[in-house]
């Protein structure tokens with residue numbers, strides 16, 4: 140869908156990538172030969188229609204992963220995976236819900252049917268071909284239990300959630316004039332992410348959760364929810380010994396459908412939403428039951444992470460690692476756009492990041508021995524990022540080099556294709572010792588550091604550096620700034636909105 144023919148596009152990446160190279164070097168002075176042509180060539184191949192959008196578990200995805208492995212081989216890098224290969228296999232289970240699935244909701248006097256894709260989406264966490272659920276609905280507000288914020292939405296006895304379907308709002312509760320820093324103020328905390336909501340509902344013994352979408356609270360329009368839930372949805376394959384609780388039904392509902400659902404219960408959505416924004420909120424048993432017979436196609440696939448090592452030049456430091464991450468997967472083939480195009484090419488997200496890591500690998504490995512990085516570099520091209528960071532999550536649980544020897548993860552996901560900026564955003568640097576390194580490089584290069592322009596989007600939890608941060612590795616994601624040279628101040632923001640809405 141997103142094609143990139145514009146010449147300036149790749150020039151912008153070739154200005155940002157050297158930053159990552161310098162970050163890896165930490166002190167060594169080099170001018171890094173990043174080639175615009177090479178970046179362009181990687182992106183053109185990875186985003187070509189013939190790769191069919193690099194779906195996880197699909198042929199095009201396999202080709203993208205193979206391409207990365209062969210690039211590493213061409214550079215003479217060491218395999219970091221199984222038996223010295225470039226592969227770290229990850230066993231996944233994919234489910235694809237039958238789009239004819241309906242959600243029936245019965246109220247005390249009326250009932251209603253909701254349509255898949257138009258009104259709601261659902262996918263099962265059970266990793267089975269059919270789940271039948273008939274369960275009462277409980278509205279749990281934001282669905283958050285956060286002791287450090289003195290906030291608990293689960294004020295009813297435990298049995299009131301067990302076997303139920305929990306209905307909840309996405310995002311964090313809003314800050315108030317009395318508590319401007321509540322849940323990080325404008326910044327999204329992990330409690331606001333849909334992943335947390337599902338995890339918490341499962342911990343409570345619920346059979347399902349319905350998340351109520353608004354573009355504002357989610358940070359993206361319904362089309363994004365529909366796309367990412369309406370086709371294949373992958374998760375790490377559960378083993379028989381795995382006791383982690385899961386939800387049979389994971390669902391999102393449109394704002395319009397949610398209003399209708401609350402009306403069936405004789406309630407106003409606007410009213411209960413207001414109540415949910417308070418510490419005194421108590422869950423509401425909705426006097427509604429939902430029934431859904433969710434049939435899914437199921438497939439088991441191996442979709443690998445690709446990993447290569449450039450050994451460090453310093454005998455004292457070479458058993459420490461700096462990891463570069465970028466995900467090879469995108470959304471594959473899905474619903475057609477206005478022109479009938481069904482291939483989600485993912486040129487920006489994340490052919491640009493993969494191209495950058497490949498070129499960083501080339502730049503660093505082609506340095507003369509004396510200038511090579513002192514620490515070892517691990518280049519990790521991940522699977523399943525769009526499925527919930529599952530490739531990076533698998534890596535963090537099954538690291539190829541020791542986590543306590545991993546100095547940093549530098550993640551590259553959707554690079555700047557719009558043009559040169561005066562500033563850049565080292566997302567998450569302030570959370571670790573990386574801030575000092577980034578500050579120093581910015582000073583040396585005369586670049587300005589800007590804060591995350593959209594903290595409400597929770598970008599820190601939405602790409603592959605996050606699983607590294609969760610296991611204690613200092614992690615950042617390098618993002619473009621927002622002051623585009625030769626454009627008015629709000630131009631970048633406008634371009635971002637256009638992209639988010641249309642692509």
Ligand SMILES: [Zn+2]
Pocket residue numbers: 466488489524552553602
């Ligand atoms: Zn991405």
